[in-house]
Amino acid sequence: MEMTERLEDTARELGERVRPQIENAKRRLSSMNESMTDYIKENPGKCLVGALAVGYLIGKLASRRG
């Protein structure tokens, strides 16, 4: 019984320690996502041309290696 209680306590402590970090990471990721989508919406031409260029380069590299 004591062992299980100890294990539960340690799991609880770990959860309490890790939870804020996970929340922080979530917040950061969501803010990054928002900023990225905003940038793409503000500059669609730039982003499309950049994406095309990136795809072209990847295709070129793949065809060279192949």
Next chain:
Amino acid sequence: MESGETTRNGRSTGENGSATLGKRVDQVSHTAEQAWSKTRDAISSVDVKGRVRRNPYGSMAAAVGIGYVLGGGIFTPLTARIVGLGLRFGMRLALLPLLKQELFELAEGFGGEEVSESSKPRRVSKTTTTDENKGR
């Protein structure tokens, strides 16, 4: 043909030559303008901005894909790998639930038969074994 002085090889000379050159330049600029206006119309009809606003990541992925195809990466081992991985993943996602269901049904059917039939043969076997023992 145009009237004007021409040499043996058919090239025009002097003012006429510059005039034809000017005409050609005009023609080229006119066709370029037409092409530009057509492409603008095509782009506006596709509504690229609206699409990008509605689905930014999807449009970026589509642009990367188009670039990849234009870069000549379609018939390469990398594409084969990506397609193979996608097919495997998709097959797993699509087939696993079906397989699970089939297996569960099979197991249930098998288990039910075993439970219903297991009581009878065991008794028979027990009696046979006891009979055999008696015979021995």
